[in-house]
Amino acid sequence: MNKLIIILLALTIGSSFAYHLDSSMWGFFGHRKITRLAVFTLPSDMMPLYKKHIDYLTTHSVDADKRRYAVSEEAIRHYVDVDYWGRDAMNLIPHSQREAVIKFADYYLVEGGDSLLIRAVDHAKLPDEFTIIGEEHVDTEKLSALLWDRVNFYDGTTEWSLGLTDIVEALPRLGKETEDYSQLVIRDRFTDKGISPYYIKTIYHRLIKAYEEKNLDRILRLSTDLAHYVSDIHVPLHTSYNYNGQLTDQVGIHAFWETRLPELYADTEYDLFVGKADYVDDIQEYAWDIIEHSHSLVDSVLLIEKRLSLSFTNYLQYCFEDTEVSTVRVQCEEYSRAYHDALGGMVEDQMRRSIKAVGSVWLSAWADAGQPDMQKIAQGIVKPNPLDSIEQKRKIEKNEPQN
């Protein structure tokens, strides 16, 4: 029975991960535009340095997406599948990563080949609701406190094994049953559903450190990465388990919303001057506030397109367009216009929010580092970026235009 549950859950994780690798996130066009324009939200102390390196920042704002194909743990940093954890999940997911992992983990007592599942999330009921099997066996609050120093939640593993003697007080109702087992195994079910808000906090603190060290190269690299992750959480589908419409027969909606629509309308129709960046006093709560707003838009993103798709026949929805490299199948302009207008300014608004948020997190990291002298920092060295040479080599091999 336990083995069957494990196999089914392993299959669920595998398919989720593959979908996320395929979806492209704000598209390169959107990321570059947001990062570039964020420079102009900065205060006069900061702006000269960011302006000087604006081409670097713009070009490398998509490095995080490129890394997804080379680094296996990269993909989960770009999203958080809020609704995977139920309809009311916005209020259920702990804002601390450790607590989220502990809350949604499966727990087994193990001795040799024998294992007893004592607490798990019942995935059969997803996505509308979920239940916890055997909740009474584990005191998650106590366990969280006990695990705080014993487990490294960021080491890339998804399963931890602990001696029972250490933590038996966190298993209040098992009583004599624990005597038959020697270990508690904790299987992480949360991490592969996305960690973007937590990772934003990690990168933010690295950027503060880079400012404290006045390390120009690291400041630029971390600024581009932070811009990327903060922009990604403004895309509503980055907060949903149905991130590419795969659960509602709308496959392709991810790139439609975040790439096709900005490419068609951002340059000609959007007002992307957003004023000055603001200081953010709690990066973790700030990221969750952004996610809460983005997630509130998910239903509209999906339902409006679904309704529209029923009034356009298929051949009016999809057209073929020639790019420099190949012919691609995209949503037709008339269909895109209808969707864009029905969304009522949503893409523009999310892009504006992204630009302001990126400027705000850059400003806040610098302020938290004690506002180091930017003129001194500007004298530092920018090292060649390893992704540049890989990209250049790929273009030469494929005979693509180089820039």
Ligand SMILES: [Zn+2]
């Ligand atoms: Zn991304």
